Amino acid sequence: MAVGSASDAPGSRSPGPRRRDLLAGGVGALGGLGLGGLAGHQAAHAEGSPARPASSGATGATGTGTSATADATTGPGALGRARRPFYGTHQGGVFDRPQAHGVWLGLDLVEEADASTLRRLFTIWTDDAAALMSGRGPLADTEPEMAAVTAGLTITFGVGPGVFDLTGITADRPGWLRPLPAFPSIDQLEERWRGTDLVVQICADSPLTVAHAQWVLLKDARSLARIVWCQKGFREAVGTEVPGRSMRNLFGQVDGTVNPAAGQDDPVVWMCASAPDWLRGGTSMVLRRIAMNLSTWEQADSVSRELALGRTQATGAPLTGQVEHDVPDLQATDAIGLPVIDTFSHVRRSMPHEHGGVDRFLRRPYTYDEGPSAHALSDAGLLFVAFQADLERQFLPVQRRLAEADRLNAWTTPVGSAVYAIPRGVREGEVLAEGLWR
Ligand code: HEM
Known part of the structure; x- marks a missing residue:
């Protein structure tokens, strides 16, 4: 069956057969696209027959953005069985509680790709993600037993600027979907x-769950897209942090205190009426890989560290407060009249309420640590992941202020940068990002 025929219209067929057509009978459909990967796929198949959401660790909203996560953390195996919904208004992995492990896979479409390539890929991935997040091994999963441990798995898909250069893409290209300006x-x-x-983006509370989902999604995509990079991150294991306290990053700072809350701050993250249908309920993602220099941070005394951040190292409280969630007093001055929270401290430069309040966004960062090498004791930092409805009005002003002046810059260096559009959530019978192609 030719992919793209009327019988493939949304809702006209169940996801199973449609996917089977693509995987097993779709050689014709893949004409000219480098079929080695598909042959491999078939062979493998034959052989094997939220409150305060992001960083605070408290429960946030689900992928639907409407109800609490299904994360059950008590009872034998409960954490492993925790499931988050695939279908819903929004994709998961954004406003829900960040799981302990995450991986970000950057892929480019094969050179010959057109809109139908993208459609085929998202058809396969939609079925894969729906199955994996519900604890079932997708078709051609040769280790379906591994899918049973969902561990709060979320799989979040995004498209970069290059997708809009494909012929056959009908959606308006969002003006903001381009690399960030240079800093x-x-x-x-x-x-x-x-x-x-x-x-x-694949996140779960078990690293094995993440690895299995990664393998399934990549092998199913191998004739349609090529991997460019894989960035792995982690946070504290579930249950190891005091409830309500944010994670620590590798500088030892309490990180994630001030963040929008699901339910209360939805418009901060989700795009609404003015966005094209495939993005209405979607968002934008900025992924910055920021190296953190542990060797020079080690040499900084505690006064310099806290001055640079504007918060205490021990509890994450603002320098004018006692506990993490105290509101910073920006007017407070010390004995010689200098601001207690320094003018060029990271939190003062990044906080929105000094600058009109529009520039807020959701941070969902993960630590990365590639370990030591013969050249350096560490290669570590932050996978800084930000989600916002309006990248240009919310994220960019903050990034510009920080690039201009932020004491923390003495120890941090952005080495990677990417921007993606995150389509809205998927309704049953739909393919993710429908509306992007003809
Ligand atoms: C390795 C790089 C970075 C580190 C280690 C870091 C660390 C922190 C820490 C410890 C806090 C205070 C606690 C909190 O509210 O989360 C904070 C706050 C914040 N950071 Fe960063 N950050 C980094 C990069 C960035 C970047 C690139 C941006 C934005 C472009 C950013 C935006 C913010 C914002 C908006 C806040 C909250 C400010 C407030 O309203 O109080 N950070 N960061």
Whole structure:
């Protein structure tokens, strides 16, 4: 069956057969696209027959954005069985509680790709993600037993600027979907972490669940898209942090205190009426790989560290407060009249309420640690992941202020940068990002 025929229209067929057509009978449909990967796929198949959401660790909203997550953390195996819904208004992995493990896969479509390539890919991935998030091994999963441990799995898909160069794409190209402007004062971007045509974010509370989902999604895509990079991150394991306290990053700072809350701050993250249908309920993602220099941070005394941030290292409380969630007093001055929270401290430069309040966004960062090498004791930092409805009005002003002046810049260096559009959630019978193609 030719992909793209009327019988493939949304809702006209169940996801199973449609996917089977693509995987097993779709050689004709893949004409000219490098079929080695599909042959491999078939062979493998034959052989094997939220409150305060993001960083605070408290429960946030689900992928639907309407109800509490299904994360059950008590009872034997409960954490492993925790499921988050695939179908809903929004994709998961955005406003819900960040799981302990995450991986970001940057892919480029094969050179010959057109809109139908994208459609085929998202048809396969939609079925894969729906199955994996519900604890079932998708078709051609040769280790379906591994899918049973969902561990709060979320799989979030995004499209980069390159997708809009494909012929047959009908959706208006969002003006903001392009690389961030250069920030020469801080950036030392490496080509290997460049923006890609597609991103897949996979998060779960078990690293094995993440690895299995990654394998399934990549092998199913191998004739249609090529991997460019894989960035792995982690946070504290579930249950190891005091409830309500944010995670620590590798500088030892309490990180994630001030963040929008699901339910209360939805318009901060989700695009609404003015967005095209495939983005209405979607968002934008900025992924910055920021190296953190542990060797020079080690040499900084506690006064310099806290001055640079504007919060205490021990509890994450603002320098004018006692506990993490105290509101910073920006007017407070010390004995010689200097602001207690320094003018160039990270929190003062990044906080929105000093600058009109529009520039808020959701941070969902993960730590990365590639370990030591013969050249350096550490290669570590933050996978800084930000979600916002309006990248230009919310994220960019903050990033510009930080690039201009932020004491923390002395120890941090952005080495990767990418921007993606995150389509809205999927309704049953639909393919993710429908509306992008003809
Ligand atoms: C390695 C790089 C970074 C580190 C280690 C870091 C660390 C932190 C820490 C510890 C806090 C205070 C606690 C909190 O509210 O989360 C904070 C706050 C914040 N950071 Fe960063 N950050 C980094 C990069 C960035 C970047 C690139 C941006 C934006 C472009 C950003 C935006 C913010 C914002 C908006 C806040 C909250 C400010 C407030 O309203 O109080 N950070 N960061």
